Amino acid sequence: MAKDMTLLWGSGSPPCWRVMIALEEKGLQGYNHKLLSFEKGEHKSQEVLDMNPRGQLPSFKHGSFVLNESYGACMYLESQFKSQGNELIPRCAAEQAMMYQRMFEGLTLTQKMGTWPKAEVFSRCFAPQGVTCSSCIAYLFRFGLNEERYPKLTEYYNLLKDRPSIKTSWPPTWLDDPQAKDLLKDI
Template sequence: MANKDMFLWWGSGSPPCWKAMLALAEKGLWEELPNELISFSDKGHKKEAVLKVNPRGQMPTFKDGNNIVNESSAICMYLEEKFKSQGTQLLPDDFAIRAQIYQYMFEIDNIRSNIMMPIVVYKMMTKKEVWDNDMLKEKIEPARKEIDTWNNYLKGKTYLCGDKFTMADVFFFPFLAFLVRMGLQLTSRPDLKKYYTSLCQRPSVQATWPPHYKESEGKDWLAEL
């Protein structure tokens, strides 16, 4: 059960927020955690009360007593280190396996630079009438290659690092789910599909599923991948 001194400010559907929530849930801390859902569309993350704890106005922000941690990866590491033996151990003791997990955790940045920024964020920020379709066409191949890389990583495995759910999955799944919501098709990527379907049933994932994913439709922006 969550400590009453803890507090999480979060936004619905933001992969960094979901990462932190997944780590909390895996540690058995999500249920009854004092928290506030911040509305990005109302610019809630730029309001004074939030800026006081998080000067950058970026979500998520986590407070545990006097410790304020403002960055999703740092929150996940903090939770794993403070609650190492509580709930799921997300970083095993063996440092070679940990190195592999760290590599996946940080490689996810390539999803941002190869898929999210050039296609999703571009389409989000630009009126459809003025989309530069020639430019977008050039972005498809690197984006496809990126997603296929992750399909390959999962070949013959249940989780990214084998048969145990780890921090690599905490970092990866929210991005994968976001891409699926943006129209990514998994039919021709059987390993990714199996992984996605299986993780959708995981209790921590179900408990933290973004509320607005349930209430509204996604996009078809990645359907061509």
């Protein structure tokens, strides 16, 4: 159905997973995809560099159009396949404003993780941001985020994690090793 699309991806990468969830939600199964290993440095292979000179995953192509920014790819898919699958952008202006605010705030906060105290970053990351952010939320819980300390985030995560688009695209490396380290347990 989506034979003119190609996704190069890495398991466990929230940006990669976000694009995969969006493809599922839009009913765009059957796209070409290749799982690459970060550990083996395959994200710096010529195949990736030809599509994404930064050597990062995801690298996504629709026909001759390249979209290597995961949010950009999600928004493109929603715009090009608006009437197909599930609508990813709320029509209500207030909800749409909140969605964009939270999506891009999430990116800013991720960048701040290197410089701000982690507690400050996570204390601002508590509200729903739509399926495109669910990959980041799943990532937090995989690394041991305390469910009692973040009840709203936990509730939201539990709502999303059984969604077919998310279950189908669950990172294969996480299936073998369901709970990673307790890195975030004290945050």
